Each structure stands twice: as structure tokens, then as C-alpha cells.
Amino acid sequence: MAAAGPLVLRRVVAAARSRAVLPIPTCGILTRARPRPRGPLPRTPWTTRGPPPEVLAQTVERRPVREQVELDTITYAGRQHYLPGLARPRFPPWDRGWHDPWHSPGPRYEEMPLYKERGCYVCHQGVRMLEGVRQAQWLTKTKLVAGLPPPVLSILDNPAHQLQDCEEGVKRAISHARFWDTTEAAPKRERYCPTLFEDLIHLCRLMSMKYPSLTKRMLARNYKIAAAWERESILLQVRGLNGILMNSVSPIPPVASKEEILATEEHVLETFYPIAPTIDLQEVNVYEELNDTGFRDSYPYPHPHTLFFLESANNRPKRFRPEQLRAKMLMFAFGNALAKAKALYGNDPKVLEQPVVVQSIGTDGQLFQFMVFQLNTTDLVSNDGIKNLVWIDSDQNLYEAAQCLPEVKKRVVTKPAGIYGFQPDTFKKFLALYLHGAV
């Protein structure tokens, strides 16, 4: 429509010029002045790095209009009652005059004894990292290797290390946890996830018949870890309750060979610009740089062996996604290893001759994540040098589905009750990680 074209153009141009004068009719799609940008921002130096400092200096900090016009100067405070034309006064906060412990706001952050100017980023059990394992790798200076390490795989393949009637026992454990443990029709995840874990650990403990050194293990629940380190002028900490820790008398021997450890020097850590690596971590100004394994020095089971994480929240949003769970596992395995290394070898950053190995298993009752972490160095400030190593075997299903009640469609049983898609390999890996270090 030739007539409509210039008509529209004129209208737009006229609207742009006269916007300050005439009110634009807001109805209809033809009256929009300029379309909103819908795609990603064009990546110019200004959008990524901000305007240059000379332009920044020129823009003046604009005061709000009410202040400029001095609208709030005259208030009805002096008149002691509301008057329609005058402004609302702002009174100073009332001071009690004496310290009432039941009504006191507490000390401010700046007045607390542990206040520091430099902020510290804390990773606790509720932290869900945006970039997942990549972010955890950068923070802990770690190189990722997919799959489980060769010593664990050799335990897996060795038939002497298998449980007798392993499959029957595991199926019974799954049925007990998923079907039989409750008076209701089906137990909730808060019930079946810990029950499944307990049953699997009970099965693994039966292996102590063959290997008596397996009795030298102790589970610890509700313990708190504290580890602090610096990464490229960022202070980082790992704190708080994390999971169930299995301690053992003897440490796990190093999993990677010397050549592999030296080869990590060439590896470059992945960054994910423009996202900062401290995203999702809690920044605090009141902190103490503490390195604490959670146990006293003379503990008879000094070496952390495996950390277990159970995602047992009933609601899906409250559970960690697999990627976030793997990141949490890596951070806390690193925290435990670092605290132990600093307890053994002191606080000076150095490359460890005897690397510290900590394993980690995370599950939500069905999906298992296996991880073996080896701490090679406590020198984490720079990005170069020897890095730590982690082997991750992710998303191993123990079973596809567990049907508590048979699915009936139109009075015909379409899906009978039972366990579907059982994979015995997942339990074999669980057992292999349990036996690692003792066989």
C-alpha cells in the first residue's frame, strides 16, 4: 500500500518529533514509537566493559526531582498534625535510651569483631552454582577426567571383590526402600532415599567378612567442615554441614601417577566470561579464615574416605539438579581434602608429595553420581602450576522406575508393580568405591 507506507512513516516521524509535546495515543499497534530491542545486547566495548571513564565522569549524579525542586522542605512536623498541602516529615528513629536485649537489633556488621573490609565468598550446602562443575573446577584449580580412575576400575573388574548374591541383595534393598518401608501405599523420597542408602551401606559392610580392614571405618553424620583458600585474589571458603562422611584409619593411596600429575601443568582452566567465577557464592564480610576437619586431632579414624550426599527433598525444586549436585560434591570433597592436607602438612601453599584422595557419592534415591578427587597441591593462588584431579562418573541409574502400585487402565493391568530397568553395575561401582583403599 503505497499510500499507507509514507503515511506510516510520516506518522512515526511526526510522533518522534512531537513526543514531548503531544501525548501519543497508546492504543493500537501503529502508534509505537520505536520497537523494544528483543535480542541480546549488541556486544560493543561499552556494553561489555561499560562506558569509558571520561564519559562516566561527565555524567552528573542526578538528584531526584523532589529534592531538586525542594518539595519536602516544608513539613507539618512543627504544626503537630496533618495538613494537606505540606510534606510528610521524616522523624529520627526513636532511641530507647537503654539496652533492652529483647528489643535490640544486634550489632551491625561493621561493629562485629570479625569484620573485615575484604569480602570472602563462602560455599555452603545450599549453594547451587550456575556453571556447575566448570565453576567448581575453576574455584578448586582442578582438571576433570571423565569416568572412574583405573584403580577403581580394576576393583570393579576383579571378580574376587564381588558380593555373593549381589543382585538379589540390591533388588531386596531397593524394594525395601521403595515399596515395603511404610504403612502407606508408597514411601516419600524423604523416607526412601536415606533408607536405600542405609541398606546399600549395610550390604557393603558385609564385605568385611572377607576384608577385616573394612571394619576400621566409621560413619559421621552432622559434622561441620571448614576450609579456606585464595584463588587469584579472591578469598574462598567452604563451610558447614555437608553430608555423611566415612572416615578410615588409613588414607587412600594416590590414584594418579606422577606423570599424570605433572601433565596437569599444561592444562588451562576453563573460564566462563562474562560470568564471574564467584557467582552464587555467598559474599560475607564477617568471617574467620578457619581450616577445620570437624574432628579433634587424636581421632583414631583421621582420614576422610568417602562423602555421601543424599538429595532427599520431596519437592523437585528443593532438590539439587545433577549438575549442581556434582558441583557441590566437588566443592566439599575439595574442602575436606584441603582441611586434611593443611592439618597434615601445614598452612603453607605447596605441592604435596603425598596427594590426598577423597571420594564422593551423591544420589537422589535413583540417580547416582560417583566422584574421586585427588588434591595434588595447596598452592591455589595462581592459575598455573600443578592442578588437582577429579574423576567423575555421572548420572548412573540404579533402576529406571519403581512401580509401587500396578498401573491399571480400563480395568486391565498395563504396568505391574515392581522394579524396572535394574542395573547392577551402579551398585558394583558403589561397592568398588567403598572397597577402594582397603583391597
Added chain:
Amino acid sequence: MAAFRGWRLLWPGRCWFSQTESAVPQQAPDSLYPPIVASATAKSKAAKRRRLEHFHQRVHAAASIEEKLRLYGQLQRPKYTVYPQTFALNADRWYQSFTKTVFVPGLPPRAVLEAAKAPEGAAGVAPEAANAPEPGAAAPGASKTPEPAAEAAALLDMGELRSLACDALLQESFYQKKKRPFLYCDQDHTPGPFLTQLVSTLAAALCSRNPLLAASSLDLKPEVNYYWHHGEEVIVHGHRKGRVDPVRFQIDDNPHLQIRVPKQLPQIVPLESDLGEVPVIDHKPSKLPLFKRQYENKVFIGSKVADPCCYGHTQFHLIPDKLKRERLLRVNLGDQIEVVNRANGIASLFAWTAAQAMYQGFWNEADVTRPFVSQAVVTDGKYFAFFCYQLNTLALTAETIQNNPRKNICWGTESKPLYDVVEDGNVKGFNDEILLQLVRFLLNRPKEL
């Protein structure tokens, strides 16, 4: 559908009009007339008896155990809720009368099998597999005397088990850095985790000697429920006033830990033994105090009927903060400390063994043909009391108890401390006897294993 509805209407205690006949008794083949039986719907004692008979036949003829349990607990009425862990004074005698239990102080003389494997390291004269009653004080097993090779392998290493127990205790009370316990939550701070650790490590260490433990199932904080009738009462108020009703009880128990096994423990004494008298209490149960509520009638051993581990082995109970020794001593109820333990043992074990019996198809009209045995340990973290229970009869209702000479039997000990005090990473005054008794409990198994 009409036939189905009519079946359900013939319920004891409900005078509904039914459209169909109930199951008629078999008639003699030479009789031309149908058998003369009482009416099924009239308001008469004979009709009520007939309805009751019909109900009993339905339960006897139930297709599966789940169906039987469902029918058994289908009718809901107000019932007394019996709490195993209770502050009521002299509750153990009351519970004995509710469950027709004889309490025998001390534990039963153990069978030969465990005695031969007992750890008497210094008792080199222990004969080979004879009925050797162990000496009361267990000698410390740190020094093992040279035994014949056959026995050496079977000897328990008491020192190792003691070190496991001490490690568990020290980890929870000393080595792990914990904050102060929250108000009234002392039991969850140290004794609870200690008990869990102790039992799991001991069970794992002993499973080589007891193959039953290798096939067992360990439950943490399971639920055990049992519902039964005992005695009769006249209803005092309400629309059913004046009628004679059975007295209903329900136990809902939450032990701290329990071990279930696929094979039953052997009987301790024969089924018809009489080891004492059941206390008779002439008051109504509400005088204990016990209170009535109406809710679902549950019978549960800790897992459903489909679980292969359907027999019980050992339960572990933790005394809550409200019933701690210090609190009872503070209000001058020192003699009630043992009563608390005994009441807990009797009620919990009765509920567990009776629920196990119901899982096998027995109920008060079909009494047990073999005794059901289970064990329990009641502790508050430091003091341990051991209980054994043998269920000989489920027939506790007013009709079935009349000609029933059998009684359930509970053996129990007084509570003794496992250690004196934990100081600076050392356990002072560790009592080996208690550990030995615990180990004996865990090693208990049927004779053929």
C-alpha cells in the same frame, strides 16, 4: 453387586437389613429340610453370635495375609493407645496384664552354641562344645591363650569389639566437634548416633559368625504397630450405651533401630510352659492413665508382608529425654527407672512378636502353633537393659482366653552401665559384660545355621 453388598452388611455389631443369606452350614445329605440356624439379622444374642461366626469365617478364608489384616482391623472403634515409653507409675504390671505376659527377671540360660563361641580368652579349660555355662565375669580377651586350632578360629576377639564400641562412643561424645545440645534434645545429640554407630559396626563385624546377620535388614527409626482385643467392658455413654464390648488396644512404637531376619529365632522354652503368674489388675485401663482414640487399626512389623525378612531379631530402644534417670530421680521416682525399661521392653516386644505372628497368618481365633521369639535392648546411652520375649499365644479376647492356659513370657535384666565416664578421649570403667551380652544377642540364630 447386590450380593456383594449383602455380604458386607453382615457385620458384628451392625443391624442392617441384608438381602442375601450368609454361608449356610453343610446339611446332612438325608435331611430334606434346610438346617435350622439362628437368624442373621435379628436383635438377639444368637444372631450376634452367628454374625460373629460369619466374620471369623471370612477372616479364616481370606485369600492373602494383607486381606486378612485388612479384615481384622476393618472396624474402627475407640481404643486405648498404649505407649511403650510411658511415665505412668508401675506401667509394667499393667502392660503385663494387657498382654498376658509373665515377667521373669534375668535372661534365659543361653543355648550351647553361643557358649562355645564365647570369648573366654583366659578360660582355656572351656570344653569343646559341651554345655558350658559361662562364668559370670567375662575375662578381658586381650590376651588370647593358645587354643586348639578348631576353637581358635571360632573365638571372638573381645578386644577388637571393645575397641569398636569405644571408638563409636568417643567419636560421638568427644572427637566430633559438636555444639551444645539444644534444649531437651540431649538424646539426639550423643546417645542416639552412638547407638546407631555401635549396632551397625557390631553387626558388620559379627556377620561372619552369624550368617543370619548377613541376610538381615537393618531399619532406622521404623514403625511397629499392633492392634488387639483383651477383656470386655460395658459402654458407659453414647448411643451404644449398655452394650458389652471388647476392650481394644493399639501400640504404635518407634524403636531407634531394629534388625529383621528371614528365619525365625529358636524357641527358648516349650509352647505350653508356665513360668509364673500374670498380674491381675482390677481397675479399668483408663486408670493407668490410658486414653481412648479412634483411628486406623494398624498391624506392622517395620516393613510390609512382601518383605522376605519377616521375622524379628533385635530391637534397640532409646529412652527419651522426658524419662531420663536424672529426671525421675529428681522427683523421687528412682524405683520407676526399671519400671520404665520393663514397660518399654514388654510392650514393644509384644507388639513386634504379635505383628510377626499375624504376618504368618495367625490371629486370636487361629492361635500360634510355634512360639515367636524376639529380643530388645533398652538404653539411654549409658545404661543398658536386655529383654527377651517369647510369644506363646495371641488369643487374648474374652472368648478365647477362657480355655487358654498359655502365657507369653518376657525375660529382662536390670539396667547396668556400659561405662562410667568419658574423659579427655578415654572411656573409664568400660563394662565388658554388657558388651558381651550385646554380642550374644546379635549372635543369636536358629540351630541349623
